[in-house]
Amino acid sequence: MPAPLPGRPAAIRPRRWPAYAWAAPASLIGLGAALGWRLLGGRSQVVDGVLEVGGGRVPHLVARLPRACRFEAITLGHVILGTDRRTLARLRPHEQVHVRQYERWGLLFFPLYGAASLLALLRGRDPYRDNRFEREAFAAERAERPPR
Template structure:
């Protein structure tokens, strides 16, 4: 692949995931306004800290997360958590690049199917299973949700 073609493919991946990244950017902008900080790492924007942990703690128990990805934007309760779970979250970035805006309904649909089968909507979600299987192994650390 020539570098020009490679750059074009990369641009298409960002464009295809852009509607989802826009959701992430809106949440990131809000988080930044409440003290979070941002880093650009491996082609994604990582935003963490500030009031994110407080806001996450106020979500219903099943929706609380330590890290969550929207397109090329990853939100986390802390940058240390993001360091630890980067491999997992970047598998989600690749999933957004593959599915684009379809990722949202497909992810929710997978969770719904698992619930209807009496399984865990998060742990048994096909996208979460793929992220756990493909993520770069890391030493033992805090449990991940999101």
């Protein structure tokens, strides 16, 4: 496929259409959240076929959430919502793993993720860090870090 023109996003390759279609219901939820993010001053960009939205007044709202509910970024299908652009760039490898997980599981990702957190909790582990989906994403994040 030819390179996109400067200033224009790359087209989605036809072989990727099934993955986008399977994740589309979750992406629609993400688009609704992205619209709210934008109304609160967030800015958006498309990176590697994924809509990223961050910034605006959202970081201030997230900071007011109970500690257990705070986040830096969250992925809903092919939409990644982050507190700001720097955070989106830093967490991109991690969140891209979640995009691929939505492509693999579609809407089943929601109950599977919840079940993985519950299973970790029942085993006396951290429901976030020991969630199998998060472990996969953290591994990709570590692999992307430059050596010290």
